[in-house]
Amino acid sequence: MPILSRRHLLARSALLLAATSSSGLAVAGPPAAADSAEPQRGGTLVVMTAVQPPQLVPFSPDGSRSIGPKIIEGLLRYDFDLTPKPALATEWTVAPDGLTYTFKLRKGVKWHDGQPFTAADAAFSIGLLKQIHTRGRATFANVEKLETPDEHTLVLRLSKPAPYLLNALVASESPIVAKHIYEGKDAAANGANNRPIGTGPFRFVELVHSSHLVLERNPDYWDAGKPYLDSLIIRFISDAGARAIAIETKEVDIAGGTLIPLSEVERIKALPHIVIDDRGSVFDSGVKRIEFNLDNPYFKDLRVRRAIAHALDKTVIRNVIWYGFGQIVAGPISPDLAPFRTEGLPTYPFDLKAAEGLLDEAGFPRKTGGIRFSVIHDYRPSTEGDKRTAEYVKQALAKIGIDVTVRSQDFASYVKRVYTDRDFAFTTNSMTNTFDPTVGVQRLYWSNNFKPGVPFSNGAHYVNREVDALLESAAIEIDAGRRKKLWDEIQTKVVTDLPDINLLSDFDFTYLNRRVVNAITDASGISGDFATTWVKQ
CATH class of the missing domain: 3.10.105.10 (Dipeptide-binding Protein; Domain 3)
Structure with a gap:
């Protein structure tokens, strides 16, 4: 059953009750070039967030959910209506009784350290999420057995049906990590949490505490030719006023709408270089x-x-x-x-x-x-x-x-x-x-x-x-x-x-510099991987 995407999110600010209106604040939507222009390669995208998360791997529902998926992938992606799409898994079937899930995994995928990705990594990750993830404990509670009949097949055997499970396999919710990096170690204290090794389109370069994170293009990414960007910079800006200035002065290209005081929305929206997109917040x-x-x-x-x-x-x-x-x-x-x-x-x-x-x-x-x-x-x-x-x-x-x-x-x-x-x-x-x-x-x-x-x-x-x-x-x-x-x-x-x-x-939307194309392509919004995102030079 599909879940509808957010509609008519942005309503006209109304400080005076007498002026209350149910009409929506115009949302410009994604840049017009998103679906038609040929992607341009190169460039750096600067993304803003409020605080540095305690770790970059999204093992909990905190700020890492918007960062981790650029580095660490999930088994599936989801369209805006939550229809599953391939990621590390290319095919999947669910038994009629809801007790067996079978995933065919993508071949030829490498971790950023050059090791091959296999079903053993996926099985290990699901088991780990069941133990340590805030919501994963519940999401995977009915998973009683994880099987890997070959290097590219993962089978989940459930004790009871879990009709929500197939929608839980996005990178921001259920990250797939490298078994050889985490096995036998305390996952919460693993240094790889802040120097992640993933399979995603971008590789970790540098983390400067309370300042910024630098990621670079993964030249060995399984989706040939992607990502289009050379690098990503994630800036941590704690002061709300400074965040608004960063958007105004083009210091950053992307920011979640709630990072800027709501009283500032109308003014920021009116800037000629800014477009607002309300998709991808399901x-x-x-x-x-x-x-x-x-x-x-x-x-x-x-x-x-x-x-x-x-x-x-x-x-x-x-x-x-x-x-x-x-x-x-x-x-x-x-x-x-x-x-x-x-x-x-x-x-x-x-x-x-x-x-x-x-x-x-x-x-x-x-x-x-x-x-x-x-x-x-x-x-x-x-x-x-x-x-x-x-x-x-x-x-x-x-x-x-x-x-x-x-x-x-x-x-x-x-x-x-x-x-x-x-x-x-x-x-x-x-x-x-x-x-x-x-x-x-x-x-x-x-x-x-x-x-x-x-x-x-x-x-x-x-x-x-x-x-x-x-x-x-x-x-x-x-x-x-x-x-x-x-x-x-x-x-x-x-x-x-x-x-x-x-x-x-609750509501959310995204401020985008008009030079940014394809920042939001599915239900993950700006928590997606940015593999198809590019900037107009």
């Missing part, structure tokens, strides 16, 4: 949300959670806090995962009178000064929008007698507070759906995934045994229609129980 689709700690004495009461839902105006959050970006959602699944979305979910329209009544009913009347109770709100310190959302929550809940203190902290402290210490009442964050809700959404609502110390899991401590059973059934259901119905039930029950309030779909 793997990062998700939702912005407010998550409750259901062990909190106030928020364990459903009436209090419903009161808060009625007190928040999602239209204001979208148009004022997030400058008109994203789409208002009722449930946990992004519009990007259209085949799994459910229409007609319960909603909690903005209604302060209903909110007040629910709080009275719950036994929290207004006291001296009109305050019912006081709580602390923590926000994920990732973007200015997270902070602005938290400040809006404070203002909105003051109107119904809830006194909110907004607490800020660095990212590591936030993760520890919410997922290890559980020292929080409620929080603003966002969660990625990934390529399939069993991988990206189940973790948030499955009671077995309440694991203090494990980040980005069931932080609410939500427990509903009916939902557990539905999630477990959906995880192994190979019939697309039946699986959709299971996810309909899951979403309805979750939105009724309100362990969280889903606000908006």
